[in-house]
Amino acid sequence: MGMMQQVTRRIDPLMRMLVAAILLASLLPVSEALRPAAQAVSDAAIFLLFLLNGLRLPRGEVLRGLKHRRYIVPVCLFVFAVMGMAGLGAWQAAQAFLPPLVALGFLFLGVLPSTVQSATAYTSLSGGSVAMSVIAAALLNLLAVFVTIPLFTLLAGGQGAGLDFAVLQKVALVLLLPFILGQLLQGRFGAWAQEQRVLVARMDRSAIAIAVYVAFSGAVREGLWERLDLADWAAMGGVVAVLLALGFGGSWALGGALRLERAERISFLFAGAHKSMAMGAPLAAILFDPAQAGMIMLPLLVYHLAQMLVSAPLASRFSQA
Template structure:
């Protein structure tokens, strides 16, 4: 039991959602109802994000130009191009949906909670970490889907007007409503932080469960051979090394102070399943979303395992 308690709660919840989807996938007549519940959970997740992010913090974070703009270019530029390059490198050898998964991984914004928490443990600039990660997620609502569509081309099926409307209705609209409702609900959210945190995690777990249920119904293991699984492991390793080493070196090239360089490392290298799973549920058909999510799920789990020793090492330096 003590070993389980040391594992990050989000990791436990994601693993649980995947196991339940493998054993008891939702399908048939219940599929539409499950998708509605998933969409409602995603709507709630982004509404709470809107309530939680103070407008004055957004304005304060925008003024930290030396960190924010290079971090944005790294997250949506360099990492997206790395995912695209990996997709091209595996053309003909990697299953097409898995290749799209690496591109999708590269286009996602960074995490908020874990990037901030590990930046704090390592002695980084916590205020800048909070604002930078939150702003990257806000930008991700606008950037990730069109960027993925642009780089994927015809392989991604294109992002049509109805897709943009769906993204706006389920992700952007609730965030705006949350910003409007800050005056009424901001105090309640701050006073009930544990409840809100579990509501966040539950929304993500539901999205992962529904996405993986579709993949299980389609017997995704038949779509990925042994070579494909090796590509998944190797490609995830390449993205992890590129993300961490590249973000750290970029901070040095920009001559950021130690606190901001640490913030650059964690916000630049980590990728958000909190954005990835809900957006995949909105963008992709049920029978492909689970396979496309495999790279971000593995990346997310490993990044949390790596983050603790990296933060501890930096804190001792």
């Protein structure tokens, strides 16, 4: 119970905010008239999120992590290539029994990076290498800005969002520009961002919740809850379970094949298996119309909750070994 309480204290605030955002969107979705203003607020929140990421990510950590190529290169390939292909297979299979946009969400899920907070928290609770976990999460999320959208577009073909000029422009203005500004201002405000961890974490979660609320408002207006029945939710859960088994089992097996030290292998497990809502929500908001984004994010939301439920007993077992 003590282990579960520690995990709950460190991770559950985001899940509570996501659930609240979904409930609010279901009961009080953004009207069509207010949609442009709501999208502008969401974009501003995402801009702030990536500005804070730029302030907090020390360049030295990334450079140190790059030196450990036997860890970094395989975890990047597993997260983006292996899980991306798994997402592709899940999308193709799920089209037979799930709405098209929900099925496409499995491909989107597959090409997302690892989490920062939960992967590091579980690594710490498990006695793994926290330093490598932080470095891997930071690098994976930085690479995601350049890798996730092109990879998704490539694998989705004509059925995904295209990499047209408007998308590239929005990526540059809402993701890359604030991150670069954060890196440039790191010497002046980086220490402040590190000292104000609680405030910054709340701002992070708020930005993610706003993006989810706007996306789900669009999906609710398009009849989200009427289009999915219990059989659809069960099918979605089944596909998520398969991806979880591949994510956790595959990353643990690969860490063993690489002969990583136990602490690094534990870090590799959580970095490889977790998927980031913090990156998924902003990217979905940029790539898709809100009505589409809400449907496409459903598999990610289910996976995000399930990965924490799976990770808690694993962390407990590792800590006692």
